Amino acid sequence: MTDVVLPCLNEAAALPWLLSRMPPGYRPILADNGSTDGSAELAHDLGVRVINVPQPGYGAAVHAGVLAADPRNGVVCVLDADGSFDPAQLPRVADPVIAGDADLVCGRRRPTTARAWPLHARLGNAVLARRLRQDTGLPVHDIAPMRAARRDALLALDLRDRRFGYPLELLLGAARAGWRVREVDVAYGPRAAGTRSKVTGTVRGTLRAIHDMQAVLTR
Template sequence: MVDVVLPVLDEAEALPWVLGRMPDGHRAIVADNGSSDGSPEVAARHGAHVVHAPVRGFGAACWAGLQAARADVVCFMDCDGSLDPQDLGLVLEPLLAGEADMVLGARIPERGAWPWHARVANRALARELRRRSGIALTDLGPMRAMGRRELLALGVEDRRFGWPLEMVLRAARDGWRIAERPVPYRARSGRSKVTGTPLGTARAVRDMLGVLREVDLRARGGVDVRG
């Protein structure tokens, strides 16, 4: 069994397609972050385990889903229809084969699937991630897989958009073997709350830069407020 955490904020339109394509042996955990469009009810009707994350923030939703997970292996993926659950096997394969401790899906976008501002921001953040971790990553990877207990032990504390970046930095610090596998990236259903506009992208980048600043502070011997 694999638990798949799906952070959700107003994704009622995409949920039936995403949940309907969940592979056998994968339990969908929808972590609702305060939807007003009936997403929790839609998710429940389509067989997902629904948990609520009342504190707003992407990381807060991911954390709530992780707390509800019970399987030895946990995956995370966006629930907007841009990623196909049928591709989870691509990122799970190196992990299950014992070749990696964390695997990120490097997005291969179809035409129109990735706004220019989001792509530029991702490229810049991936470059900073490579510089600090020494790992040759090209994408922050919204589809990813790792061991549940191992992830909990990392102590990731960011509860906003810095969550995925901090996860990788902490894993690299602890010597995890981190790999990438290409995954198709489709045009999402509806408008993105994160990177659908330049302002949304700027907010995500702001949170991630905060994580990077703390890494730099730690490297200079300063106080690490994340522990």
């Protein structure tokens, strides 16, 4: 069984489809970060384990979810809960880690439509990824929100960012630790109707995420 951490803030509209697409052998854990739209209650009613994360921030939700994952399962995945990724593609990122061929696998977003990934967000991501390649040599082109790694190794990195800088800090930590990092293509579609991105949905959200990530690079 592979645990899948779903950091969540007001994603009720996306959850029924998302959870119905979870492949056999993958168990979702909803890390609810203060939703007010009934996301946690809906997930619970659908039989999903829900953990409440009072500390605000994407990194806080992911970290709490990883802590809650069963250490006996070894590999843990992280997937946005907004419906932009198809959980059926989770084996693409998990299988190389399970097989021992990689320590961290990141899903490189391939937009299915022009509106799936707004230009301002795509450009910000590209700039950060380019600097990361230059500074670390990691073969990554996306500060990926879909990924897989071994739970114990991930916790051993002792990541501290609890905001939007968490994915970048993970990649930097993986580089320092000498991890074998791989990218695989995954489809990236529009968010579910009725949900709104905290990052890519607005220029302000993207700038906030870039600010958090630049702070990680500065540290």
